[in-house]
Amino acid sequence: MSSPILQLNDVQTHFPVESGFLFRHQTGTVKAVDGITLSVQRGEVLGLVGESGCGKSTLARTIMQLVPTTAGTVLLEGRNLTAASAAELLVARRDLQMIFQDPFASLNPRLTVYATLAEPLLVHRVVPPEQVRARVVALAEKVGLSSQVLEKYPHEFSGGQRQRIAIARALALEPKVIIADEPVSALDVSIQAQILNLLAQLCREMNLTLIFIAHDLSVVKHISDRIAVMYLGKIVELGPATDVIERPRHPYTQALVSAIPQLDPDLQRSKPRLVLAGDPPSPLQPPTGCAFHPRCPHVQAECRTTNPLLQVAGPQRNVACLRLNEI
Amino acid sequence: MPLLEVTDLRTSFHTRNGVYRAVDGVSFTLAKGETLGLVGESGSGKSVTCYSLMGLVPQPPGRIESGTAMFDGTDLLHCSPAQARTIRGKRIAMIFQDPMTSLNPYLRIADQLIEPLLIHEKISRSEALARGLAMLEAVGINDAAQRLQAYPHEFSGGMRQRVMIAMALITRPEILIADEPTTALDVTVQAQILELIKKLQQEFQMAVIFVTHDLGVVSGLCDRVQVMYAGRIVETADTRTLFRAPRHPYTQALQRSIPSLQPKGRDLYTIPGLPPDLSEFNPGCAFASRCAAVTDRCHPTAPDLLAVSPTQATACLRVQAHEI
Numbered sequence: 001m002s003s004p005i006l007q008l009n010d011v012q013t014h015f016p017v018e019s020g021f022l023f024r025h026q027t028g029t030v031k032a033v034d035g036i037t038l039s040v041q042r043g044e045v046l047g048l049v050g051e052s053g054c055g056k057s058t059l060a061r062t063i064m065q066l067v068p069t070t071a072g073t074v075l076l077e078g079r080n081l082t083a084a085s086a087a088e089l090l091v092a093r094r095d096l097q098m099i100f101q102d103p104f105a106s107l108n109p110r111l112t113v114y115a116t117l118a119e120p121l122l123v124h125r126v127v128p129p130e131q132v133r134a135r136v137v138a139l140a141e142k143v144g145l146s147s148q149v150l151e152k153y154p155h156e157f158s159g160g161q162r163q164r165i166a167i168a169r170a171l172a173l174e175p176k177v178i179i180a181d182e183p184v185s186a187l188d189v190s191i192q193a194q195i196l197n198l199l200a201q202l203c204r205e206m207n208l209t210l211i212f213i214a215h216d217l218s219v220v221k222h223i224s225d226r227i228a229v230m231y232l233g234k235i236v237e238l239g240p241a242t243d244v245i246e247r248p249r250h251p252y253t254q255a256l257v258s259a260i261p262q263l264d265p266d267l268q269r270s271k272p273r274l275v276l277a278g279d280p281p282s283p284l285q286p287p288t289g290c291a292f293h294p295r296c297p298h299v300q301a302e303c304r305t306t307n308p309l310l311q312v313a314g315p316q317r318n319v320a321c322l323r324l325n326e327i
Numbered sequence: 328m329p330l331l332e333v334t335d336l337r338t339s340f341h342t343r344n345g346v347y348r349a350v351d352g353v354s355f356t357l358a359k360g361e362t363l364g365l366v367g368e369s370g371s372g373k374s375v376t377c378y379s380l381m382g383l384v385p386q387p388p389g390r391i392e393s394g395t396a397m398f399d400g401t402d403l404l405h406c407s408p409a410q411a412r413t414i415r416g417k418r419i420a421m422i423f424q425d426p427m428t429s430l431n432p433y434l435r436i437a438d439q440l441i442e443p444l445l446i447h448e449k450i451s452r453s454e455a456l457a458r459g460l461a462m463l464e465a466v467g468i469n470d471a472a473q474r475l476q477a478y479p480h481e482f483s484g485g486m487r488q489r490v491m492i493a494m495a496l497i498t499r500p501e502i503l504i505a506d507e508p509t510t511a512l513d514v515t516v517q518a519q520i521l522e523l524i525k526k527l528q529q530e531f532q533m534a535v536i537f538v539t540h541d542l543g544v545v546s547g548l549c550d551r552v553q554v555m556y557a558g559r560i561v562e563t564a565d566t567r568t569l570f571r572a573p574r575h576p577y578t579q580a581l582q583r584s585i586p587s588l589q590p591k592g593r594d595l596y597t598i599p600g601l602p603p604d605l606s607e608f609n610p611g612c613a614f615a616s617r618c619a620a621v622t623d624r625c626h627p628t629a630p631d632l633l634a635v636s637p638t639q640a641t642a643c644l645r646v647q648a649h650e651i
Contacts, residue, residue, distance in 0.1 A: 051513035051514070051515065051516075052513055158601055160601075188368035188369055188540065189368065189540065189542075189581060189584050189585060190368065190580070190581065190584050190597065190598040192584070193584035193585075193586070193595040193596065193597045193598075194597045196586065196595055197594045197595050197597060200594070201594070215513065215514065216514075217514070218585070218586045218587035219586050221586070221587070222586035222587075222595065223586075255515055256514060256515065258518075259514040259515050259517065259518040260514065260543070260587070261521075261541065261543025261544045261546065261547060262543060262546060262547070262587075263542060263543055263546055263570060263582065263585065263587065264546065264570060265546040265547065265566045265567050265570050266567065268543075268546045268547035269547060273518065273522075275515075275518045275519055275522055276515045276518070276519070277519075279483040279484075279485050279486065279516060280513065280515075280516075
């Protein structure tokens with residue numbers, strides 16, 4: 001196997017929790033990302049799923065180095081981003097771009113589409129100034145926007161079109177890796193399909209590596225080659241997309257898959273549903289042992305004390321569950 | 328006789344930029360104990376339909392232009408405020424999308440929970456509290472007695488939605504209007520809340536209008552589904568027929584654009600174009616500009632919602648003419 005384009009080694013991102021008014025002191029730690037090791041191959045689409053608060057967005061921001069890493073390393077083509085200087089990071093970000101969830105908040109309302117798309121080109125001096133216009137027009141066309149809209153402002157666009165602008169902005173520097181944090185969650189079904197198609201097509205054409213974050217499993221399954229399932233800062237299951245959805249091994253993944261509403265009314269009503277009790281735990285007071293044990297239908301005494309590691313469960317398949325071979 | 332009969336409801340918003348016809352001639356009935364799904368994308372008018380029934384449309388800029396909504400001999404759209412108060416919150420209750428913002432952060436759960444009882448029933452505070460406690464237990468909140476004294480911020484999203492449901496059902500309403508109650512929740516919690524609504528509905532024998540943009544949620548919960556587009560109902564059928572044999576091109580397209588049904592690696596089916604601008608008057612079918620089966624006849628006249636089989640009605644000229 002060729003060397004991965006992105007390699008995470010035991011990455012941890014912790015946030016201090018402070019309280020007190022006059023004498024602020026740290027009263028706790030939120031381990032938003034708690035020891036993630038992961039490698040992403042060139043041209044691969046990796047889906048990252050999990051419920052709110054599981055740390056998937058923090059992981060995205062950690063890879064982008066938008067939040068300081070507590071421990072571990074993030075290697076982009078062998079370059080260690082966690083130890084990089086600001087100047088080195090600026091260079092590295094040409095290869096690493098991000099698309100955010102809310103296209104209403106992620107675009108500057110005071111910049112025209114042209115200014116939004118030209119900015120990265122000018123900052124990174126990708127092309128001589130006289131060629132910027134032509135590049136911007138080409139970018140807009142690539143994401144399905146006509147060159148007539150370039151002088152408009154974000155508020156004149158619908159959500160789907162704004163997300164196209166955000167995608168064009170991420171593509172401006174011809175990055176090698178794109179991290180898309182819930183890019184279709186704010187969109188209607190019919191618009192969502194358009195944006196998913198666009199992302200898939202761009203990945204094929206430009207040989208992009210994409211980390212696709214979402215909470216909707218059917219969307220993730222459609223676009224991803226591999227899926228990583230996160231629970232409370234850790235990866236609990238990792239494997240080929242179809243495999244993970246159709247044959248989930250970790251009890252949490254099984255519950256997630258079972259919770260996907262089926263379109264077929266008969267199937268929906270007949271299939272046994274695995275409804276989890278309780279809410280996702282608070283990251284402020286994580287459960288001891290396996291973080292999933294308070295909600296797990298297969299819990300044993302051992303699960304309450306021992307923290308399961310991600311172990312090999314088949315070809316390209318990793319699962320973090322103590323009872324993996326029993327259930 | 329249906330429990331609720333809505334006829335030709337039209338609600339529009341008069342703004343500086345023109346008149347937006349959010350709901351444009353909606354008629355439907357709801358039977359006792361029935362679960363009706365109201366499905367559509369953003370801006371299709373599904374929420375405004377419910378807000379109109381509950382008298383929650385801000386006027387101005389909103390205006391209910393025409394229509395009636397008969398509930399037990401009373402027209403909800405034209406009755407006096409005093410009459411409305413005896414129905415709204417007692418016999419018809421509503422839960423909202425965002426459990427984070429629809430509870431009052433300054434009030435303890437107990438006070439919010441029993442408020443409808445104190446308003447609508449002659450009952451002492453201690454009796455009301457006892458019923459509040461029972462209701463909180465019925466929606467699956469542990470340590471209900473202690474949780475009564477908590478404030479909303481001490482609850483998680485799923486728990487808040489349970490409190491909202493308890494609050495809505497405490498007066499034993501005949502109709503529950505649920506406006507995207509699970510959209511803001513995680514999938515595993517969504518599954519819990521859907522099970523809860525299903526269980527309570529059977530227990531209380533109430534009718535439910537379930538508003539959602541998620542067809543998957545509808546398929547497991549509803550008896551009948553209405554699909555809305557641009558302020559109108561374009562198709563209505565029993566759930567199985569709607570999913571097995573949708574007739575309206577929009578319903579068909581909507582189902583085809585859902586990822587779970589499509590083979591991996593191939594492009595998803597997409598509906599070309601964008602939903603219409605509701606401030607522009609359109610005499611024809613609102614979906615015509617995006618429709619794959621469009622003909623010249625579709626532009627001048629808007630189709631009525633007509634029965635195409637005993638259990639299915641479709642607002643499409645070509646379906647009604649047996650062409651598609």
